Amino acid sequence: MAHAAGDDPGPNSATHDLVVVPRPPGAGDLLVTARLRWPGLLGATVLGLSALSPSFLPRTWWMTAFNLGLSLTLGYGLGLALAWLLRLFARSTGLVVQMRAGAARWVRLVLALVLALLLLDGVRRSIVLQDDIARRLRAAPYPTTDHLLGIVAGLVLFGALLLLFRSLRALFRLFRRTSRRFLPGLVSGVVSLVLVVWLVVFVSNDVLFARFVESASRKATEVNAETPPGRVPPTESTRSGGTGSPETWESLGRQGQGVVADGPRRARIEEVTHRPAKEPIRVYAGKRGDRSLEETADAVVVELERTHAFDRSVLVVMMPAGEGWIPEWHPSSVEFLTQGDSAIASMQYTYLPSALAYVTDKSTAEQAAQVLFGKVEAAVHRRPPGRRPKLYIAGESLGAYGGQAVFTDKDDLLRRVDGAMWTGTPRMSRLWQELTTQRQPGSPEIAPVIDDGHHIRFVTERQNSVNDFYGRPLGEWRAPRVALAQNPTDPIVWWSPDLLWREPDWLRERASTRVTSAMRWMPWVTFSQIASDMPRSVDVPGGEGHRYQEDLVPLWAGVLGKDPMADYRSIQEAMRADYHVF
Structure with a gap:
């Protein structure tokens, strides 16, 4: 029952204070206390259950642990913060809430039972939904033991994070006690808080993260010096690292060696297409410490001139992702579809994997694309108009992000290229955002329609190259033709920082049946879930997640001016047989 602050509940009434009676100084704080408190546990349960809800991809144990541990910690802190605000309100109004000791024990018991039942039901639902996601993606579900291991590991992570925050709380109190000797109380508290925050930022960024990046860079440099399995220097003069090339095999780096060693030769193209072919041209310049981005791009142009690439019908500037990696489905599609009458030009701008390169220095990807495409x-353009190849630009993931930075807007893109093909574009791309914002009313964010599809088409499946997402025919696809492929389940495309506070259109519209209907937007939870999907986004069947494979053949056909709905199975089967992953 409730009493005013000055009321006497009676000498014989055994009571227990639940909410608002002031605690002794130092008994707790906003985030971590010496013991687990019920408001925090309530908040942790709510956010923890939300973290077990589904996202794009089936979760491994560590994905579950990551989401659950962080969400439990945040929920616990929010629960304590809400309780603190309620205490402030009660103190300001003089309200006291009291309960008999026996009743309080029963409330705790019932509350503990309810929380346990909710957690068990949440675990059960999570396992069922994870299996459903695996079936949607045509992937094998993870065993139940993986889910249970992830939950246990998430609880351990929760405990470790609480200990960390408890340590920071103790450090804050130490600073405050020390500074109170010569500073006023409020000032000493502010100064102590600033010192703790500065220490956390310094240790996180300048010590831990800096050392991690340094170690990763050193490892990436070592890996770059290794030759990928089964690759040998090309013998053709039409490839960098081959006969007559000033770019040595060793200078190309691991990924560059894969680019020039792989791919169909003239004989293979003729075997598959039953038509005469030319020897495809592939030029590549690796990253070297003794030359700048401009000098590396100049080396690519020298290679294009040496191989007579400007005499080919099609020239594609293909921006790689991290490490210099180019997915073989892109260049091979072009070479089969053009009967080898093509040239692929690329260069390496970082040794780091895409994810780390994007976090630490995504501007280099933009600069590299601008420099290479510009040169x-x-x-x-130095060649006579009648003797110029058609100029295209392409890339996947970080390569798409960098390639789109070449152009100021849609009109600049259409003015400067004969076509473009981008797959798995991170949504932070400025051009991607501009195009998506300009989509026609009624077209969903996962497959925007731009100007009735006359030049630019977003593709989630093959049919989108001729129809919109709902099956309505698009207009004539005129040159220059641009395609942006993006799977509805690709976390690289759909993750963004604003998931923390805003429900995205693609989730609100629920346009794709390939995304489970049980997925809901929740502040923080959706942000962390999709972030944890990213590392596993290529460990799914082609056409899902961040894997763009067979459908690139008909899509490239459309960009090159051919029929995107024709039968390209012989090319797809040959590429599947020849494609080497390392």
Whole structure:
């Protein structure tokens, strides 16, 4: 029952204070206390159950642990913060809430039972939904033991994070006690808080993260010096690292060696297509410490001139992702579809994997694309108009992000290229955001329609190259033709920082049946879930997650001016047989 602050509940009434009676100084704080408190446990349960809800991809144990541990910690802190605000309100109004000791024990018991039942039901639902997601993606579900291990590991992570915050709380109190000797109380508290925050930022960024990046960079440099399994220097003069090339095999780096060693030769193209073919041209310049981005791009142009690439019908500037990696489905599609009458030009700008390169220095990807495309474009324009190859740009993931930064807007893109093909574009791309914002009313965010599809088409499945997402025919696909492929289940495309506070259109519209209907937007939870999907986004069947494979053949056909709905199975089967992953 409730009493005013000055009321006497009676000498014989055994009571227990639940909410608002002031605690002794130092008994707790906003985030971590010496013991687990019920408001925090309530908040942790709510956010923890939300963290077990589904996202794009089936979760491994560590994905579950990551989401659950962080969400439990945040929920616990929010629960304590809400309780603190309620205490402030009660103190300001003089309200006291009291309960008999026996009743309080029963409330705790019932509350503990309810929380336990909710947690068990949440675990059960999570396992069922994870299996459903695996079936949707045509992937094998993870065993139940993986889910249970993830939950246990998440609880351990929760405990470790609480200990960390408890240590920071103790450090804050130490600073405050020390500073009170010569500073007023409020000032000493502010100064102590600033010192703790500065220490956390310094240790996190300048010590832990800096050392991690340094170690990763050193490892990436070592890996770059290794030759990928089964690859040998090309013998053709039409490839960098081959006969007559100033770019040595060793200078190309691991990924560059894979680019020039792989791919169909003329004989293979003729075998598959039953038509005469040319020897495809592939030029590549690796990252070297003794030359800048401009000098590396100049080396690419030298290779294009040496191989007579400007005499080919099609020239594609293909921006790689991290490490210099190019997915083989892109260049091979072009080479089969053009009967080898093509040239692929690329260069390495970082040794780091895509994820780390994007976090630490995504501007280098933009600069590299601007420099390389600009120099190739200038070389093309130096030739007489009737003797110029058609100029295309392409890339996947970080390569798509960098390639789109070449152009100021849609009109600049259509003015400077004969076509473009981008797959798995991170949604932070400025051009991607501009195009998506300009989509026609009624077209969903996962497959925007731009100007009735006359030049630019977003593709979630093959049919989108001729129809919109709902099956309605698009207009004539005129040159220059641009395609942006993005799987509805690709976390690289759909993750963004604003998931923390805003429900995205793609989730609110619920346009794709490939995304489970049980997925809901929740502040923080959706943000962390999709972030944890990213590392596993390539460990799914082609056409899902961040894997773009067979459908690139008909899509490239459309970009090159051919029929995107024709039968390309012989090319797809040949590429599947020849494609080497390392």
